[in-house]
Amino acid sequence: MPDSQISNKEMEALRVIRSHLMKYGKMPSVRELMKELNYRSPRSASVMIQKLISKNILEKKTDGSIRLIRYEVGETGGISQEQTVKVPLLGTVTCGLPVYAEENIEAEIAVSTKIARQPGKYYLLRTQGDSMNLRGINDGDLVLVKHQEHAENGDIVVALIDNEVTVKELKINEENVVLLPQSANKAHTPIILSRDFAIQGIVVSVIPL
């Protein structure tokens, strides 16, 4: 039995939840959701959450807390019934490399297998900053990252620079390796690397906020 259709109201709620998830790193409480959806009774928000659970968009974890499980990112970016893979959202990583750690997973997001082929090799990151806004990656967007250590010329890579996870374009030429920002903000300068540096993965897809 496929999940029934998602109404506009539910879409709106979903958007708010996702936005809250990105902003604060956790699910909104019933009363928080109430405010953000301009409800005047917590009941409305509660009902909405129940409805989203019944449509397999949210799930109740064993401890009772709620988690976002189903937000399919298809080719169209919309929610559909395609075959999907669950991809963990690792959140904003300020230092160190992103790890698959239960406590870091803010949500399980279903991504179309057309984009993320094998499970387990992909994760989602929330970006910070505007250094890639010419390539359609803006502050707060999610990027779907394929975990791999090697990248090729022109790939948008997730790299570990200056204690931060950075998203940049990789440029390899004869002499050196450069990470190019793609921004309208001139403050961002290319980073020139010696041979070895830590590539975390390459950006496969962008999910706008």
Next chain:
Amino acid sequence: MPDSQISNKEMEALRVIRSHLMKYGKMPSVRELMKELNYRSPRSASVMIQKLISKNILEKKTDGSIRLIRYEVGETGGISQEQTVKVPLLGTVTCGLPVYAEENIEAEIAVSTKIARQPGKYYLLRTQGDSMNLRGINDGDLVLVKHQEHAENGDIVVALIDNEVTVKELKINEENVVLLPQSANKAHTPIILSRDFAIQGIVVSVIPL
């Protein structure tokens, strides 16, 4: 009977405790935990600690102090029911070599046997400095070290240099042996070694702060 589920709040507390442990080398006091979790009464923090003890995440040592015992680092980094090995956290070692001594053990951390195969040959160290930040090792991170005297070209080794434990990449070529820092900070220079020097072990895994 497996331990019951860990709630979000407990996760958050665990994260704070772990972070404090890494930063200061000891468990936070009730009142410190209170501040770090934005509680307004020490009681709240106290209750939280009791809850974590009852879930076998913390334990009371014989002298009454608290110790973190259960933080399983699996392949996913998450907390799970996998088969694990207890690995001692030896803390920041400022001089001399790390020793297995009860007084040095800050915590017993359970690590998946998939990573640490035999017990007793592994320990955890807290790192200092940024000399390896291009390899995903940042100031304050924990590294899982496998105790062995021999290393191969390209291994990230824990070596004893200048009375300090250093984490560097080992580079062996025809003429000499070099310890390469992997940092965006140009202040770190390669260290050229004569043939014999003390390798303590190799870094198997990194647990980011």
Next chain:
DNA sequence: TACAAAGTGTATTTTTGTGTATGCAAAAGT
């Protein structure tokens, strides 16, 4: 002693999710 910092017991308040009943407007049936 005096004092500050620590952990914890008790009672109280706040927060949280959800149950029930109600109102209300648009859609559907007669």
Next chain:
DNA sequence: ACTTTTGCATACACAAAAATACACTTTGTA
């Protein structure tokens, strides 16, 4: 044209959980 149904939103209430205020004891230190 009229009921009836349906979908949403609201108000209120309640119980369980979480957090608080306050007080007390213990401990190490000057």
